[in-house]
Amino acid sequence: MRFPLSALADVRLGYPFRTRVTPDPQGETALVQLADLNGGVLDTTALVRVHLKKIREHFSLQPGDILLRARSQINDATYVADMTFSPGIVRVVAAAPIVVVRVRPSPDRAGGLPEGVTELDARYVHWLLNHPQTQAVLRAQSTGHHAEILRKGVLEELRLPVPAPAVQKLIVEAAGLLERELLLRRQVLEERRAMIQRLLLRHAETEEAAAEPNTPPPPPTVADRREEQTWGRLEGI
Numbered sequence: 001m002r003f004p005l006s007a008l009a010d011v012r013l014g015y016p017f018r019t020r021v022t023p024d025p026q027g028e029t030a031l032v033q034l035a036d037l038n039g040g041v042l043d044t045t046a047l048v049r050v051h052l053k054k055i056r057e058h059f060s061l062q063p064g065d066i067l068l069r070a071r072s073q074i075n076d077a078t079y080v081a082d083m084t085f086s087p088g089i090v091r092v093v094a095a096a097p098i099v100v101v102r103v104r105p106s107p108d109r110a111g112g113l114p115e116g117v118t119e120l121d122a123r124y125v126h127w128l129l130n131h132p133q134t135q136a137v138l139r140a141q142s143t144g145h146h147a148e149i150l151r152k153g154v155l156e157e158l159r160l161p162v163p164a165p166a167v168q169k170l171i172v173e174a175a176g177l178l179e180r181e182l183l184l185r186r187q188v189l190e191e192r193r194a195m196i197q198r199l200l201l202r203h204a205e206t207e208e209a210a211a212e213p214n215t216p217p218p219p220p221t222v223a224d225r226r227e228e229q230t231w232g233r234l235e236g237i
Helices: 122-130 132-141 150-158 165-210 224-233
Strands: 003-004 009-013 031-034 046-049 066-069 075-079 091-094 098-103 159-161
Touching: 009 132, 009 150, 075 122, 091 159, 098 122, 098 150, 122 159, 122 165, 132 150
Parallel strands: 031 091
Antiparallel strands: 003 159, 009 098, 031 046, 066 075, 066 098
């Protein structure tokens, strides 16, 4: 069964700064800006600090919130996993034009999930918003010439499938395993590339030394032996 996102979550814009953001090392608020969004998990320890005199509490982020760029050619979603604060920080706030998506509470609470949805995992919504098909829909409905603008209403009307909670959990786990596998494969390829580049350079230097009379080839080093062992492991992949 599909539901509009507005029935599953509260969708709102981030805090609207009327002037340019002024960092304050002693500020009590950690600020999330567009450059802090990566489509994965938000790193709250690297945010700029600002001072805000008065701010409504609903602007403060919570674990489980999902952040999207409202003005960008990329509308991928970033997940807020936790709130790791530096000393002196009392809240984390997202700046407009970031859109904050917060999954509604259980159906038995006021303003909760609609009938037919017993539970909704925010990590599942995060995965679903980043799915290529969802991203294609959002891009197709964005407006603007120089800067793509994703309207809040378009996001609220987005209809999403909501399977049983057990299925949501399995999807999240499988997606996490897939990302882990892709990361490990990239690491192996980078290690293989670096190792081959070193081997090629060593062969080039060996040939150059062999062309010079009475110049013995350099003895193998510990690094050379480690490279050969790594090569053997990689050949088996």
